Amino acid sequence: MRKTKQRATLLAAIILAIAMLVSACGGNNAPNNTGNQTNNTEQNTNTQNNGQTEEEGNTGESELEPYQLTLVYPGSPQKDEALVEEALNKLLTEKINATIDLMPIDWGSWDEKVNLMIASREEVDIIFTAQWNGHASNVGKGAFLELDNLIQQHGQGILETQDPTFLEGARINGKNYGIPTTKELAAAGGIIYRKDVAEELGIDMSQVKTIKDLDAVYAKVKAERPDLTPLYISSTDNTFNSHFFGNYDFLGDATIPGAIFKDGTDTTVVPIETTERFLETTRLTHEFFKKGYINADAATSQVSAPDAWKAGIVFSAIESLKPGKDEEVATTAGLSGKLGQIQLTNKTIATSETAGSMLGISSTSQDPERAMMFINLLHTDKEINNLINFGIKDVHFTLNGEIMSKTDRTGDYSPGANWMLGNQFLNYLWDTEDPQKWEKFKEFNTGATKSPALGFVFNSEPVKNEIGALANVIKQYQVAIDRGVVNIDDVLDEYMSAMKAAGLDKVIAEKQAQFDEFLASK
Template sequence: MKAWRRNVIVLFAFFLFFTLTLTGCGGDNGSMNEAGGPSKGDSQSAMGQKSYKLKMVYPGSPQPDQAKVEEALNKILQPKINATIELMPIDWGQWDNKSNLMIASREKFDILFTAQWNGHAVNVSKGAFLPLNDDGLDKYGNLLKKYGQGVLDTLSPMFLEGAKINGKNYAVPTNKELAAQGGVIYRSDIAKELGLDMTRVKTIQDLEPILYAVKEKRPDMIPLFLRQGDTFNAHYFAQTDALGDATIPCVILKDQDSTKVVKTSELDRYKETLKMTRDYMKKGFINKDAATTSLGTGDALKAGNVFMIVSPLKPGKDAEMANGINLQGKLKQIEMTAKTVSTGETAGSMLGISTTSDDPVRAMMFINLLHTDKELNNLLNFGIEGVHYRKVSDNIIKATDATKNYSPGASWMFGNQFLNYIWDTEDPQKWDKFKEFNKDAKKSPGLGFTFNAEPVKTEVAALVNVGKEYDPALDTGSVDPEKTLPKYTEKLKAAGLDKIQAEKQKQLDAFLASKTQDRR
């Protein structure tokens, strides 16, 4: 009960002090010492041990100058925590398969990107991550408290509270925007060339004449690129709140007020979207390999033959993406859903420490530096100053001829995004707009609640496999939903969907009841 009450207090206080929190995070003064490193005692403790190579695994394309950036990172890390870093990006299209294999085979690595929409709770139930705020964790103790004080000082408590599973944090959230919104990002230069009026686009249906025009006038281009996870039924577009992990079926709708847990496959909006997507596929608007492609959306745009992608949006997402794929000034975004906040957003981008790590302390120290050390943070995200970018002012940077050699476009994954430089092609008020973006977002009725999958972990494992079999083809319009959806529904039910739905409802009702009691 105490844990529930703490959640409620944090939720109540969060929207009052979140702006102040972000303001405090916007500078470079959140570190534990002037250099932004761990405390003197922790640093000395690390220096007294053998140097350690950290392995960090995350989704993204390997960069041509990755080795050069690693060398520069190591020059910072060696004197601070007596460690070096090996960056291990995995292409988005291979991410799920390869990262899951690494977890299943107990491969040794230290830090792994994780998120509620990417199986975080499921992987926690598999023992993939260490609990970071557990006082009784073997010889390490409370890693966050002992070696992550900079995280605790700069990150809003809402992120950590919202990312907990059964009272424990198994990963550290990125300090970034909190609200979520779905929409599309498109090639504005192509739209101008073809005379397309994009201001009329408000819904999925409104896209049809636009996509038709692109198909007819630019047959060399794919009008709409879809891939598993980035479709009109993605959680950020469909506005579904999976209550902690988007890979576990049964949701509530975060843009509405009902707290009834429902089956995703029975939602009207889900069925209607499947039909529209199938229609677009049959009309040749969507890439034929949508269900199986290993290409990420950014790389698809970068290839030059894609007009539009589906994407989660935030202020300046178009400009941020354009800089990452060398399409500066050629991308625009269209917001097509309401702005919402759910527990899923607090856990939408995190770094966890693997239970196979040989040095969780050094891994926690590194994550802490990403939240506090401006030089390290920007080096990882943008590369080497004077090579991959040049400074226009303290916080504004411009591209160079070598920007293309190190441009991971992954700043939303690593540490404290409010330490990031801003490209000269972006809005200089970007971080202020992030704060405004959060202010009037609709709060999910399940905000603050995280489902504990332990009581139904067998059913969850079975249902995740069923989802992998059917979701990619259905969500991308690659199969006829009228024929395939009944089979999918039948398999979900046989795997234990009703049991998961009942357990989610039971836990959510208990959470909501505790909130009501605390208000009395």
């Protein structure tokens, strides 16, 4: 596959060279249109206008050599990936003289493969990264380039279209190492569930206000629909103890112990394992597991919730919610109109949201400038944004204005990655989605509680050895605890002793010292 793409890139380079020679011989002194072409594609100049304005100007680049970009992100490989790449390449060659190699990695093996990619210094260009997925730790390892100069040079569209809170809240030591997706700013935890099944069983989901209220719901589903897992969780999926359920703020990297509560005012950094909120949540999760509501392989399964939805074996799954999240999941799973969502926490804004979905440029990239040009297009070019997210018009969807309808080939390219790639306010809407979705996004972003640590990101370098040791301990215990496979009360003392032996107290103290300094400087 890669060899074919390399040959295509070489052929494109030869054709381009011939074209430039012919143009020069013909006395044409016009600028090279691969870099100075005016782009009249509709653009989003403000996240509040739903991407309906028109971009003026151009890429500002000229005389670019051909280059193949690689984009690494989590998700299932798609049947029509090569077809979409071909369509993208036509547009990208015109705009920035580049082609693209899409490199999705299944969620189940994402952490392992990306960590190996970073450790081995594999040459790639753009990698999905997030606060909850070890972003700060990977920055400390030198995996990502500092982007501020690149943003100024080749990312003006990002600066013009994105709420500045995103970039401000994603900085590490005052610098950006990732470009956040333009999406919802607030976060809230809840579940996505089979609305059609609830109606079939006569379950009134409007009565579900807390996690405890799900007990009776899951009992009925288990009894009357044994073909469905009441609550599906894999080893890589969200849990009731995720940061948006516990409202934990891990101060920049959820993989490093020590947090405050996003919905509180206390600025004391503590291990969450010592908090009553953590204990209550994990105890209840264990009760659900013992009752058979959660799949027995929750701690080991690498089949992600999106794939489980597609397989039709799920009644509910835990999600970070936003307006229309249920239909986004449904569309990817082939369950349009059959899913609903229930919010079970209050709304908060923290660095985990501003830096919760980003694209970083790898320090192994051979053309970081071109990588930034591509990311800028994802934030400003409606055609490219929708092509990479939804596929080809009249093949994978039909379009009536801004509204998409499915075709018999929609399932052949349905990556469900639009929350990772660029500017969601440029996305078309499916005919099953709320036409007021983007207006509701704006409403959702208002009235959220801001974490006392918004904008702070912990610098892990002073305690990197302790963090490495703690990671091994966490790997041994946390997955099973969070998924209810083990009783927290049976292993808590052992877990905490192992954490302390690995350097927990030193990490907490360092986090507190840096956080106090941040607060004093505000």
